[in-house]
Amino acid sequence: MQIFPAIDLRGGQVVRLYQGDYDQETVYAADPCAVARDFLAAGARYLHVVDLDGARDGTLANFETIAALVRQGGLYIEVGGGIRTEERIRRYLDLGVDRCILGTIAVKDFAFTERMAQTYGEHIAVGVDARDGFVAVNGWKEISQERGVDFCRRLRDAGVKTVIYTDISRDGAEQGTNLDLYRELAGIEGLDITASGGVSSIEELRELQTIGTKAAILGKALYTGRLDLKTVMEEVGTC
Numbered sequence: 023m024q025i026f027p028a029i030d031l032r033g034g035q036v037v038r039l040y041q042g043d044y045d046q047e048t049v050y051a052a053d054p055c056a057v058a059r060d061f062l063a064a065g066a067r068y069l070h071v072v073d074l075d076g077a078r079d080g081t082l083a084n085f086e087t088i089a090a091l092v093r094q095g096g097l098y099i100e101v102g103g104g105i106r107t108e109e110r111i112r113r114y115l116d117l118g119v120d121r122c123i124l125g126t127i128a129v130k131d132f133a134f135t136e137r138m139a140q141t142y143g144e145h146i147a148v149g150v151d152a153r154d155g156f157v158a159v160n161g162w163k164e165i166s167q168e169r170g171v172d173f174c175r176r177l178r179d180a181g182v183k184t185v186i187y188t189d190i191s192r193d194g195a196e197q198g199t200n201l202d203l204y205r206e207l208a209g210i211e212g213l214d215i216t217a218s219g220g221v222s223s224i225e226e227l228r229e230l231q232t233i234g235t236k237a238a239i240l241g242k243a244l245y246t247g248r249l250d251l252k253t254v255m256e257e258v259g260t261c
Contacts, residue, residue: 076105102149111142153190
């Protein structure tokens, strides 16, 4: 299973939010590149980066930080947060980012998402965030009428290959991930699922691997020391 340690950026620093709440922020590091080097030294091959400023206001406030992460090399990097136009996608891909993650725009403009998936193929993923089973948008504050699992099927039919699915209630809580949900998602043929939100034990990762989850994102559990990345890579990680 692919393991994506996460770096969430706000004001150029590495932070974590609790359930997406910008008022519940913990700063973990001032140097994102140093954090990425530590991940690489522990055996990581993939990196999940979220521009929280971009997600909130659509700016490129962390563009230079992301550029520095790319320049370091050694990691497959996917980036999300504020990617709402083809110009932004092109800018990141030209920078050397490997995959761009579409979020709210995927719900608000499905036709655009379908077009980007067909144009850029594996370089596009969609982040599906759900609360109580329904898709949430606009910083997780607005809940749609569509079930997350149904939306994933629509994305698959539109040509999207990878979905990063977050159960908001588990995000940043270190209370375990929603394994029943990922069992259901794993049943969607032709779609690679990345588990995100609450993953906090090797046992969970082994179960996610067993049910066919393509990848998992590790966030707060790494920063608090609940999970050791080197051990994770030795137990369940792949290149």
